[in-house]
Amino acid sequence: MFRKLALLLCTLSTVAASAQTIQIQVDLDKPLGADKPITSWFGYDESNYTTMTHGRELLRELHDTSPVPVYIRAHHLLTSGDGVPELKWSSTNVYTLDAKGHPVYDFKIIDGIFDAYQQAGVRPMVELGFMPEALASGPAPYKVSYPRTLDGSVQSPPKDYAAWGELCRTLAAHLVARYGHDQAAQWYWEVWNEPNIPYWHGTQQEYDKLYDFAVAGVRAALPEARVGGPATTSPRDPKAVAFLNAFLQHVAHDKSAANGQPIPLDFISFHAKGEPKIIDGHVRMGLDKELRDADKGFAAIADYPQFRNLPIILSEADPEGCAACSAKENPANNYRNGTLYPAYTAAALKGLFDLQDRHQVNLLAMLSWSFEFEGKDYFQGFRTLATNGIDKPIMNVFRMAGLMSGQRVATTSTGQIPLDQILSSGVQHAPDIDALATHADRSAAILLWNYQDDDLPAADAPTSVTVHGIPADVHRVLLQHDRIDATHSNAYTTWKAMGSPQQPTPAQYAQLKAAGQLQSLTSPEWLDVTSGSVMIPLTLPRQALSLLRLSW
Structure with a gap:
């Protein structure tokens, strides 16, 4: 009983924390080193x-x-x-x-x-x-x-x-x-x-x-x-x-x-x-x-x-x-x-x-x-x-x-767990919602994740990614959004939904092959750039990843 209560309280606290939008900032003008x-x-x-x-x-x-x-x-x-x-x-x-x-x-x-x-x-x-x-x-x-x-x-x-x-x-x-x-x-x-x-x-x-x-x-x-x-x-x-x-x-x-x-x-x-x-x-x-x-x-x-x-x-x-x-x-x-x-x-x-x-x-x-x-x-x-x-x-x-290349660039996230904290105690009390970003010629890529050491259910995290440092003469960028989660780029959940067959039919095997490939969350879309910046809202489930690729 006490264990179930503790898990419920943990889930409720996670839901409350995730209600606030995670703010991630990417600065293309601040290189950190080669990717x-x-x-x-x-x-x-x-x-x-x-x-x-x-x-x-x-x-x-x-x-x-x-x-x-x-x-x-x-x-x-x-x-x-x-x-x-x-x-x-x-x-x-x-x-x-x-x-x-x-x-x-x-x-x-x-x-x-x-x-x-x-x-x-x-x-x-x-x-x-x-x-x-x-x-x-x-x-x-x-x-x-x-x-x-x-x-x-x-x-x-x-x-x-x-x-x-x-x-x-x-x-x-x-x-x-x-x-x-x-x-x-x-x-x-x-x-x-x-x-x-x-x-x-x-x-x-x-x-x-x-x-x-x-x-x-x-x-x-x-x-x-x-x-x-x-x-x-x-x-x-x-x-x-x-x-x-x-x-x-x-x-x-x-x-x-x-x-x-x-x-x-x-x-x-x-x-x-x-x-x-x-x-x-x-x-x-x-x-x-x-x-x-x-x-x-x-x-x-x-x-x-x-x-x-x-x-x-x-x-x-x-x-x-x-x-x-x-x-x-x-x-x-x-x-x-x-x-x-x-x-x-x-x-x-x-x-x-x-x-x-x-x-x-x-x-x-x-x-x-x-x-x-x-x-x-x-x-x-x-x-x-x-x-x-x-x-x-x-x-x-x-x-x-x-799909990432060029220079690693600076990122900040209100959901990041600091490196020294991870080194000392892992990612256990709150999720690490963070990013790794790169900047190449006429393009940028941002890898996002919502990770926690404990594999427990949790609410999705509303997230806002703002990319700064886009060249002044660029007014629109093309966004491609790839995703790994329960329903994208995930042959395992597809296999379980089939009933976990150990001898899949040819049609099932073809479906599993396709499900195992990297998949897009949305169709490519053009975004307007304002004063060298663009903002991308998204929702990131627990233990999910997104790759945002911008080109101009």
């Missing part, structure tokens, strides 16, 4: 999904989300096995030994993966991992099935670091020969994944040595290769940020164990994750956790003058840490099907840009560790962009971001 396409990066555990039907289809769609290159990162590019994917497992069998102990290289599966990237027009972020069975030093069985996939010796240090370095050189040389020097020089080469947890069964010093031999090998084949790491986990964990710092100290002060030369580092990578939970029967997200990870990681990097301008790749930036854990395993993961996921992502996007500006570092990517899983139920609650070829609402926030 870098940090959302055009994606990744997944199961590299063998790349060449499957829906994987190939999704790669083409990812290419089309952005006018700039889209990068793809995948685990298990060097893992031994038959090439059949499982949850959190894939393999290429690139490296074996013959009867005399000589290396045998088989690039058939890797070539299929990289050919699919090339055919889709996306670029690889080549993650050098994991350890081939013939090189693995660990005593455990090589492969251990999900959910204990981190227990296998596939995560162990090499028996022979020189052989590991030669594997990296041979792989890079093969890819340069197959795809061309100019293409391979545009890729990023990352050494391993999360070596501060059981993804690596060695010590910090052994990882540093692994890094040295890997980059020496890649650079021997491709001197211009952009190499980096260490892809550590959440820096809000003191042990994780200590590992990151020790790695940066190694690069800054030591010589390479591979060749005695200075150690190359072209980008720095680490991961940032939230932590959703079920609270009183509903999902509560953890935006504060993901942004604190970025805050701590950026601060650590900013302490090194020689590194603070290097690109930072958040090579996994997500609401939580297990893409392969479905909502059947963890009910909190049902957030992945609806609009809560894209609303969270929009709020995180602005928070990451703000933290980059605060620490004066160079954020290059917030890579979404999400792709697709073949042969699973529709909307099973995996962290994916699509389910059986049907795009989920999250896909459309990346489409929205891809």
Whole structure:
């Protein structure tokens, strides 16, 4: 009874607060910095999904989300096995030994993966991992099935670091020969994944040595290769940020164990994750956790003058840490099907840009560790962009971001939750109704969201967006209004309205495909400009997003 009363009082207070119109101001004359396409990066555990039907289809769609290159990162590019994917497992069998102990290289599966990237027009972020069975030093069985996939010796240090370095050189040389020097020089080469947890069964010093031999090998084949790491986990964990710092100290002060030369580092990578939970029967997200990870990681990097301008790749930036854990395993993961996921992502996007500006570092990517899983139920609650070829609402926030370009410009909102408050306690007591805006030649774009960590029903928010700084000689602007909400750009609610079919008819499937695309809220319309400003009234439901695109 008391819980129901508390929820009712919370709802009533939210309704009262939302009765006041949220005022959002956008000033095109106040640039904040470049609108870098940090959302055009994606990744997944199961590299063998790349060449499957829906994987190939999704790669083409990812290419089309952005006018700039889209990068793809995948685990298990060097893992031994038959090439059949499982949850959190894939393999290429690139490296074996013959009867005399000589290396045998088989690039058939890797070539299929990289050919699919090339055919889709996306670029690889080549993650050098994991350890081939013939090189693995660990005593455990090589492969251990999900959910204990981190227990296998596939995560162990090499028996022979020189052989590991030669594997990296041979792989890079093969890819340069197959795809061309100019293409391979545009890729990023990352050494391993999360070596501060059981993804690596060695010590910090052994990882540093692994890094040295890997980059020496890649650079021997491709001197211009952009190499980096260490892809550590959440820096809000003191042990994780200590590992990151020790790695940066190694690069800054030591010589390479591979060749005695200075150690190359072209980008720095680490991961940032939230932590959703079920609270009183509903999902509560953890935006504060993901942004604190970025805050701590950026601060650590900013302490090194020689590194603070290097690109930072958040090579996994997500609401939580297990893409392969479905909502059947963890009910909190049902957030992945609806609009809560894209609303969270929009709020995180602005928070990451703000933290980059605060620490004066160079954020290059917030890579979404999400792709697709073949042969699973529709909307099973995996962290994916699509389910059986049907795009989920999250896909459309990346489409929205891809429609923004130019310079980020200043915004204010009476519904904004300040960054420091989000860092300390998340978005729990009131919604974050805010905006991220850009200004390009003869155009502007404003991304709006009504986000709260708690996934509870709430009244729509009346909102007024005023855009200032339109050129004095412009008297009319064309408005295009895209929307993600319960009835727009949302195949999940369409699927539920059908009765949640696990075997949709061809007509239903076509309807779901269409519902998964980015949709307009209204028809394009011309607006009058007064004294360089235009005002746009709208209503923004909870966990909904709007993209307002102005052109003149």
